[in-house]
Amino acid sequence: METQIKKLDYERPDEKVIAEAGRIILAGGLVAFPTETVYGLGGDALNPESSKKIYAAKGRPSDNPLIVHIADKEDLYRIARTVPEKAEKLMEAFWPGPLTMIFDKNELVPGETTGGLDTVAVRMPSDRIAAAFIKAAGGFVAAPSANVSGRPSTTTAAHVAEDLSGRIEMILDGGQAVIGLESTIVDMTVDPPVILRPGAVTKEMMEEQIGAVEVDKAMIAPDSGIRPKAPGMKYRHYAPKADLTIVEGRTEDVTEAIRRMVGETMSQGKKAGIIATDETASCYPEGLVMSLGARKHEEEIAMHLFEVLRRFDETDVDCIYSESFEESPIGPAIMNRLLKAAGHKVIHV
Ligand code: AMP
Numbered sequence: 001m002e003t004q005i006k007k008l009d010y011e012r013p014d015e016k017v018i019a020e021a022g023r024i025i026l027a028g029g030l031v032a033f034p035t036e037t038v039y040g041l042g043g044d045a046l047n048p049e050s051s052k053k054i055y056a057a058k059g060r061p062s063d064n065p066l067i068v069h070i071a072d073k074e075d076l077y078r079i080a081r082t083v084p085e086k087a088e089k090l091m092e093a094f095w096p097g098p099l100t101m102i103f104d105k106n107e108l109v110p111g112e113t114t115g116g117l118d119t120v121a122v123r124m125p126s127d128r129i130a131a132a133f134i135k136a137a138g139g140f141v142a143a144p145s146a147n148v149s150g151r152p153s154t155t156t157a158a159h160v161a162e163d164l165s166g167r168i169e170m171i172l173d174g175g176q177a178v179i180g181l182e183s184t185i186v187d188m189t190v191d192p193p194v195i196l197r198p199g200a201v202t203k204e205m206m207e208e209q210i211g212a213v214e215v216d217k218a219m220i221a222p223d224s225g226i227r228p229k230a231p232g233m234k235y236r237h238y239a240p241k242a243d244l245t246i247v248e249g250r251t252e253d254v255t256e257a258i259r260r261m262v263g264e265t266m267s268q269g270k271k272a273g274i275i276a277t278d279e280t281a282s283c284y285p286e287g288l289v290m291s292l293g294a295r296k297h298e299e300e301i302a303m304h305l306f307e308v309l310r311r312f313d314e315t316d317v318d319c320i321y322s323e324s325f326e327e328s329p330i331g332p333a334i335m336n337r338l339l340k341a342a343g344h345k346v347i348h349v
Pocket residue numbers: 064065066067102114117119120121143144145182185196229230231232233
């Protein structure tokens with residue numbers, strides 16, 4: 001299959017292209033589309049055959065449910081069995097935006113879309129192209145991140161093409177995803193609600209609206225053997241080809257430790273890479289240094305993380321050492337992805 005790539009102007013997306021993308025979805029095909037978090041690999045959420053195609057295109061295990069994207073808050077009531085009052089408050093505060101909520105599903109949503117679960121994850125993206133596309137596609141677009149399973153999520157159309165060219169009908173190119181990390185996922189079927197995946201909408205932001213919000217224990221203690229409630233969180237993710245290690249501690253100690261480890265790696269005849277920031281990039285005289293952006297602008301770090309992981313895959317480095325990013329509101333979301341990419345290999349200095 002030849003994948004068409006259509007560049008769209010964010011301010012005035014071409015209506016003909018959007019309509020064509022919508023028709024592909026309604027006919028059971030797949031279209032990758034931009035959102036403010038990452039690119040999505042979309043299919044008709046109400047068509048079981050479309051969901052099966054999504055799993056096949058990504059090579060994704062079929063027990064890992066898809067998020068249903070809507071463009072109109074009212075559409076939530078068509079697929080959720082019940083919408084708790086707290087969910088309505090969160091919807092009011094954060095939709096459209098980078099928050100996915102989980103509800104009990106009704107029979108309109110096929111089990112193929114939800115990985116066989118009785119619940120459904122729903123999000124209303126704020127990206128204008130995404131909203132227009134979802135409307136044109138009938139209002140319910142199932143979409144996981146538009147990457148081959150196990151690779152970093154995609155934040156540009158070029159990354160999507162790298163992974164999915166020839167496997168899907170169309171890619172809508174809306175430029176760089178501005179957040180760059182997947183949405184926060186919160187389970188609203190329990191009270192207090194539980195965060196299953198951290199993202200740009202933080203625990204504190206939600207608590208300001210609805211009081212106590214908990215965090216899935218499997219997310220905090222990855223080696224505890226506790227089964228995560230978001231099935232996708234149990235899979236190894238984002239892993240670069242090279243061996244990634246995160247180094248934690250005071251900045252001066254971290255840069256010094258990384259310099260030493262890079263030296264050791266090179267003395268073994270191996271190639272080393274470093275994930276740094278604009279503030280520290282010049283501290284590393286040896287090794288291939290890639291900066292995520294300025295540490296003082298945490299949004300830049302989030303936005304560039306997946307891209308840098310992908311760029312390292314194009315090189316022949318054997319080991320990558322990364323600085324860490326605990327502070328800042330989006331820090332937990334950044335560290336969640338980085339820790340997964342590193343298989344939780346962390347050195348404290
Ligand atoms: P992705 O769209 O690739 O970011 O993956 C979607 C994430 O949402 C995965 O981690 C899924 O496990 C999670 N998810 C989707 N639907 C549900 C659900 N009904 N219950 C729990 N987690 C879900």
